[in-house]
Amino acid sequence: MNTGTKITAFAAALAATFGTAYGVGKGVGPVDEPPRAEHGDHAATAGTPEETAPGQAPAELPGGLQVSQDGYTLALETPAPPVGRSTLKFSVRDAAGEKVTAFATEHDKELHFIVASRDLTVFRHLHPEKAPDGTWTVEADLPRAGAYKAFADFKPAAKGAEALTLGVDLGVPGAYAPRPLPAPEPTATVDGYQVRLGGTLDPGKPGELRLTVSKGGEPVTDLEPHLGAYGHLVALRQGDLAYLHVHPNEGGPGPDVSFTATAPTPGTYRLFLDFRHEGEVRTAAFTVKAGDRTAAPAPSETAERDAGGHTHG
Template sequence: MQAQSHHRTPAAPHRARTRRGAFLAASATAVLALALAGCGSAASFSGHHHTHTDGAAHGTADPSAAAPSAGGHAGHDMAGHDAAGAGRAAAGNGLAAERGGYRLTATAGTAGTADTLPAGTPAEYRFTITGPDGKPVTAFAVDQTKRMHFYAIRTDLTGFQHLHPEMATDGTWTAPLAALAPGSWRLYASFTPDSGPGAGGGLVLSRTVTVAGEGAAASEVVPAATGTATVDGYTVAVEGALKAGSAGALKVTVSRDGAPVTDLQPYLDTYAHLTAFHAGDQAFAHLHPQGATTGGDGGPTLPFHAELPAAGDWRLFLQFQTGGTLHTAALTLRVA
């Protein structure tokens, strides 16, 4: 799958805290922590952590209801830390439309219906987040400079989009999707309520939509696991081996024409944004940044403290910014 770019006019278990603290102290580079949570950015292509389990996600009658990821982690929650170090709960693998009394409800956009969207043309996807009282939620906490992060991915993990929708006063969000290829898509809303019973707890909810048209049933094979990817003349290399459910280290290095890249610009309060989707079930994982940017340029090496809950292939989308341009590289990571 060919990476694309967009132009801007952008916690490990208790036993790992000591190790992570030492790692941070030893590194001059910002450390990123992997989590099952969400945050976002606008890109047409393009995943903190103490763990606890609260059981399966709340069921729904729609086809976007909870489904366990490979390895049976449907109800696996993670809690994380923002750049200031404050605790933030993260919930689930993103495969449910409802969780903890909060529900993602879609409405018809400028084209299509709540469950369908047109192919080959930009479309607006409108939705609300309703709370346990059944009313639309309008108070959301800011996470990495945004109150809502929205993702779209086709079933075969192609066509990734990462957006920041706008909310109307009645609680209706509008996500301006770029043209979608025919097929089945899953749309994810990542947010943190700022009031009510769920205040302060991060949630990732999703629904599926159908994009009709020729080739809707066609599916690309997820590219084989590899340690490198190229985009816009940049090469991204990922080093490290992960085992499902265990904390591990990943090191991302960005280069160009064989030379290290040291002019990574701050993007969403970090030097890189990383999102992951599990092949087969589209389980969502967000690799959340640990620590704010210094205000200057970053790179070329970005260390990650990582934990993915399920074995198999994960498609990673790494976003970074140079010269005011947002780049997104995609590669497949095999988790044992």
């Protein structure tokens, strides 16, 4: 789409459909291939049905690809916010359509809310507030027009309920020109901090990701706890924005922060590390190709600009 093309009509169409629960198909190959459909609990939106050998269980669907799962639905009340700072409202509905009001606390929060642009150059990790009726509200700064996706990561307090990550699209009206994904770099710079990425993101098996924080050439050894750990990592797959579950490992308070992550498929992923130091949370961003071992060139201007563009709410 050329610069200057208006997406107002597109956003209006999105607003008419986002309130309806729908399922999305499972990505089963490299992210540059069309997503395949999956039979069973998940409805397909594109591609052809995946062939599964007799008696073989289908692979688990990555998080964030469904607006409804296990009887819960992410209902976004503000699907077309304006450019700039605005208020987002949403709720989690149960199978009866009622707003869920009770959630288990995980990583110090009842619910984690992420908003990312479809081109993965804008990332917001927000902390909404819940009203007694189950409506969540949060202020978000969306700097450019275009297509975005919002994720709610939570666990209902109901007995037997599992942790879920649901995703829903939103569109910011205006002139839209997607930006290219920054090239893979093992070092990102944000607010004078350097964060170096080591390890691998492996397709189909757990791998360790190690992030080392320094400032002015000196290791940062007094990181502060953030969301129950010394760092919080979000990984999103380019294309469908599948949301990877990443688990922090023991350690701290720096300079190394370690996580275990599994890429569902080969492809390109965007990693966002939140870390707290001197009372402020900062985000370092990386582009990673699943299966590629990280190298060690100097940080680029692209990495510095991108890492500095993420905020928290």
